[in-house]
Amino acid sequence: MAPEDPHFKTAIDLIDAANALDPANKELLYSQRMSEWLNRIEPAASTALKLAARAQHLRRWIIPRTDYPMDRIGYLKWRTTLYKFHAEEAAKILQTAGYDQATIDRVATLIRKERIKSDPEAQTLEDVICLVFLENYFADFAAAHDDEKVIGILRKTWKKMSDRGHALASSLPMSPAARKLVERALSTP
Numbered sequence: 001m002a003p004e005d006p007h008f009k010t011a012i013d014l015i016d017a018a019n020a021l022d023p024a025n026k027e028l029l030y031s032q033r034m035s036e037w038l039n040r041i042e043p044a045a046s047t048a049l050k051l052a053a054r055a056q057h058l059r060r061w062i063i064p065r066t067d068y069p070m071d072r073i074g075y076l077k078w079r080t081t082l083y084k085f086h087a088e089e090a091a092k093i094l095q096t097a098g099y100d101q102a103t104i105d106r107v108a109t110l111i112r113k114e115r116i117k118s119d120p121e122a123q124t125l126e127d128v129i130c131l132v133f134l135e136n137y138f139a140d141f142a143a144a145h146d147d148e149k150v151i152g153i154l155r156k157t158w159k160k161m162s163d164r165g166h167a168l169a170s171s172l173p174m175s176p177a178a179r180k181l182v183e184r185a186l187s188t189p
Contacts, residue, residue, distance in 0.1 A: 005047050011097035015054050018093065022061050030057050033136055037128045041168065048103055049121045052110035053128055055090035087111040116160065127165030130157050134169050139178045147181060154185035 019027040034053040038045055045053075063085055068074035087108035094104045109115075109122075116122045133141075134157070142150045161169065174182065 007094075007098045008047060008050070011051055011094055011099065012054055014093045014097060015051075015058060015090070018059055018089070019057070021059070024061060027057050027060055030132070031055070033132045034128055037131050037135075038124070041127065041131075041164070042124050045124070046121065048106040049110060049125060051090070051094065051103075052107045052121075052125055055086060055093070055107065056111060056125070056129065058086045058089045058093075058111075060086070083112045123162050126160050127162055127168070130161050130165055131168055131172070133157065134174075135172050139175055142178055142181055147184075150181050151185040154182060158186065 015031060016028060019031050022028065031054050034056055035050065038050060038053040042049070060082065063078070063082055065075070065078055068078040068081075090107055090111055091104050094107060099107075110119075110125050113126065114122060116126050141153075158166065158169075169182075
C-alpha cells in the first residue's frame with residue numbers, strides 16, 4: 001500500500017466490499033489473489049496498477065457468461081463487455097474514494113487491457129491475470145474440459161505473457177496431469 005496516498009485504502013475497501021457481494025463468493029478471493037501476485041512480481045507497482053489488479057473482475061457476476069451465445073463470438077463479446085463494465089465500475093469507486101481523473105483513466109485503460117504488448121504495466125497486469133489462473137483455477141478448469149480445448153487455451157494464455165511471466169508460470173507447482181497438459185501445449189505448434 002502506498003502510505004502517501006490517502007485514497008488507496010478507501011478504494012481497496014470499496015472494491016473489496018463490492019466484490020464481497022458476489023453470490024458465488026469467488027470475486028473477493030480472486031481480487032486478493034491478484035493483489036498478492038502483483039506484490040510478488042512488482043512490489044513497487046504504481047497505485048494505478050495496484051488498483052487495476054484489485055478491480056480486474058469487479059462485480060463480474062453481474063454480467064454472466066450465459067447471457068451470451070455459447071460460442072467463440074459470444075465469448076469474445078462477453079469478455080469485451082466485461083472489460084468495459086469493470087473499468088466503469090472501478091471508475092465509480094475511484095471517484096468515490098477521491099481519485100483524480102488521470103488516475104481513474106489510467107486504471108480504466110489497464111482494466112480494459114489496452115496496449116498489452118506495448119505498455120509495461122498492462123503487460124504486468126496480464127502476467128498477473130495468467131499466473132492467478134494457472135496457480136488457482138487451471139487444474140479445476142482442465143478437469144472439466146477436454147484436453148484439446150485446454151491445450152488451445154494454454155497456448156493463447158502463453159502468447160499473452162511476457163518472458164518474466166513464462167518463467168514464473170513454469171516454476172508453479174502443478175499436478176502431474178496439469179503439468180503434462182502445459183508441456184503438450186508448449187511443445188506442439
